[in-house]
Amino acid sequence: MEESCVVARPSRRANIIAVSAIGLLTATTLVGRQSSSESTGWLIFDIVVGVVACGSILFLGRRPIQASLALAALAMLSPAATPSSTVGTLTVAQRRPLRIAALIALAGTLGHLVQGIWRPIHGLNLGWYLVLDIAVHAALLGWGQWTQARRALLHSLRERALRAENEQGRRVAEARTLERTKMAREMHDVLAHRLSLLATYAGALEYRPDSSPEKLAQAAGVIRAGVHQALDELREVISVLRDSEIEELPGGRPQPTFGDLTWLVDESRDAGTEIRYDEAVTAPESLPPATGRTAYRVVQEGLTNARKHAAGRPVTLVVKGQPGGTLQIELTNPRGNGVPLTPGSGTGLVGLTERVQLAGGTLDHGEADGGFRLHASLPWPA
Template sequence: MRVICLPTSRPVLADVIALSVVGTLSALTIVGRQQSGEGLGSLALDIPVGVAAVGLILALKRWPVQAALAQAVLAAFSPAATPPTNIGTLTVAHRRPLRVAALVALAGVVAHLVQWIWWPIEGLPLRWFFVIDVAVHAALLGWGQWNQARQALLDSLRERALRAETEQGRRVAEARSLERTKMAREMHDVLAHRLSLLATYAGALEYRPDSSPEKLAQAAGVIRTGVHQALDELREVISVLRDGEVEGPGGKPQPTFADLTALVEESRGAGTRIRYDATVSAAESLPPATGRTAYRVVQEGLTNARKHAAGFPVTVMVKGRPGEGLEIELTNASGNGVPLTPGSGTGLVGLTERVQLAGGTLDHGKAAGGGFRLHASLPWPA
């Protein structure tokens, strides 16, 4: 046999308590009137009026104004309806605007004045009863309105907290999206350069199978070393995205302007003919972020030159000084129209965004004498 227990909800429990308390007060009012010498006629009126007024408390949740006005009408005939009428006035003051609540409170004041006319209180003049009547209903009105304002404030704060939590979630999602974009850009800049070098050596092995065993072994060794370097650089990119611009112990910092020479020499070692002309004053004062951006510009330019104009010379010119800015220009021939390695076409898009974030500009297109030109201008404060 299974017993089903229905839990008592808080609203039902509150209704039971309210009915019990108000019913007790009404009963005490009736008993007090009988002890003061009122006859059976008043008892016959007080009991049904008190029961009806207490019962109307249940209707206050759904029809607060109508139920409170009905209680006020009942209060005009018997003091037994006074306790539930006060509850009705307080409920309306808590749930309705001030204008409506004030009208209900006024109805309660008038009803109790009529009640005093029917059942005057011995030793209490009408004027003092009026003062007490108005004071009680004003207190009920003020208490209810204060509770309403407090509840509205709590609801507003709760809504603001929920909105702030939602906004925080949106910011976290945007931050994650930016991190993914940054990772994609770093992977393209770093790995595209490294893999283009590997493709150059692999092409040499493919088109020169008659080379000496020493040269073939040297090229294979370079490819093997380049693969390991590409894996290391991929780990560095992921570590940078996790820990910031500089890796932790055992890692190395992000490339700077001082690494440009090594970058050019690396490309020369892969067989690219490069004319490198750098005229930079006080390079040590160049901001690190600007230096990294300059490195990425040259790296992307050399990568594209190897992809689309393999075997043709490249000119790299870098000049600048504090207060005038840093200018970078790469030019190369058009090539034979057949790229050495396929590209995604997004490298220059990401590079343009990187330069713009650094406060500079990037132009690319056909050079004046034919070929391709990549020009970047970066700010360099004095």
């Protein structure tokens, strides 16, 4: 606390101004005392003490306690040290804890009391002098401590504002990172499925160049339409990620729901994937839209991975559930030949796991019975 309250050392110009002001007050004090009752014999002594006291002001910045004690001692000898001693008491009160400042104020009070005893002021008895002495030093002590507390408060407010600004910057950075992660997940979910279908058709063109012109034209048309659809979905993903609660994509096409699973399965079948789809869902219309979208993404990711890593192998999809329980999704397929149809980033299942966890469910995936198994469990409130 003591070190934090020490202000910066004043400049040379500020020292000159301070010493000049104190010197003027000292001269005024000397004139006032000489015009009252004291003889001119004290004048030279008071001038010397006043010069020494004004010079001691320069040491208050580096050694405020020692300089203040010295000024209190000079105040015992001459009223010429009173202005300087007052400044010393105030300086310590502004820069040091209350206990030390109170001791310095007490030293100043005692110093001026001794001065009032052996060099009293004409027309002012010792009792009133003591009252004024105590009141002045108490006021200096209170003023200095208030200034110190105000300075500490302003410093605390500045630090708090700086921390709040840094915290706001950190939150903005986290929000941007979260948005980028969300965008990457959505792009993966939406585009990986579409591009894997295009890769399937392109592979058919590559390995069956002897197909009839009609089939080649049909496959090329599917690829062209798929590319346009992938571009449309990319624009839609970028737009919809600005508001995760939007229920309808630009162009009027709604986001996928649980009811679109049949279309998703048929699309994969048209691309040549053999799928056995077993659905046993009670009252699917009561399924929350967010849960339905998550279920759609789970099946989409499972079919995409099966098409990439086990092309030409059959896929078994089982979906079952009822209100008040859970929606169970299980997708299994045999092991592939080890050569993926298209390269993958390996982050699709990571993002899917996070999506399912955010929906309050669980996701398990891994090798099972010589193949791959993907199982998701999503809560379905009644």
